[in-house]
Amino acid sequence: MAAENPSVSGVSGRYATALFELARDEKFVDAVKTDLDRFKAMLADSPELTRLVRSPVFSSETQSKALAAVLDKAGFAGITVKFLKVLTANRRLFAVADVIRAYGALVAKFKGEATADVTVAEPLSDKNLDALKTALKTVTGKDVALNVNVDPAIIGGLVVKLGSRMVDSSLRTKLNSIKHAMKEAG
Template sequence: MLMGSIARRYARALFSLAVEQGRVEPWNDALQVLKNAVEGSPDLRDVLSNPVYSKEQRRAIVEKLASALKLEREPANLLFLLGDRNRLAYLAAVVDTFRSLADQHLGRLRARVTSAVPLDASAAQAIADRLSQATKATVLLDRAVDPALLGGVVAQVGSLVYDGSLRTQLEDLRKTLKQ
């Protein structure tokens, strides 16, 4: 609860700057790269969130990280601010909240599409197009693979779930045959 409200506060502040400067999409992309870099390195995550390291040590790491990722001034300042206030552990939540605000601002929806096998680009685009038609919004896919589906896909857009998996179809058939 507390983490969410703190993350929202930082994300909204940065987002309002992004809107003001017309930099919503570039900053969103940069923040995603930053989040992936931190999540992809357990050592980096440890240094950024562990209070054993001094503020100066963390700030030096943050400066190198911002430089290596070529972050613009404002997203880099967010990173410095989180570091100075011992809130780098909130980074992922801030980035996720910023992404949600950016998607809403740009009229996009995120759909989680799970398939039994990895989708090729054309299949993913076809699914995105169909979901866009159904929702009347631009849909961006977050893809996942779950072999337990046996075949087909399950798409979730917000609270709406489209289940076209073979597993569900077989389960429905089983229920029908039992009656």
């Protein structure tokens, strides 16, 4: 399955595919996705956890003990915990963000959903997220899962990447095109 989807290739793709196949067989696809999304949010909120996960300075044993404590405190259980322990034991915990992204792509494909990467200047309200999902569903004819990234550097607007298509309506891009037009005019 990993070879069919270019977004799930390499080390992260192999781990995500193995996790997906296990979760599918055990009927825990959604539960594992929810856990991985929670873990991704924890990484985004904690520079210390990100450092633990990404730094090669920590031994596998140190990472394993610290991660077990964090996962236990956050109430994680089952397949997700076992999987994160395998990543840690195999010294691949640094790739967890890519594995989570690849797993999400596999789940979307399994459910017949499309996945869009959306970059915004500030977090979107639930109302705006629903409106964006509805607009993308109209275009694709499929339910669309959103990977939303906040990047204040785009100033305003949004950038949507869906498969090979990209729409950039960011204020930064518009300002750059105006600047470029003014240079050519002058």
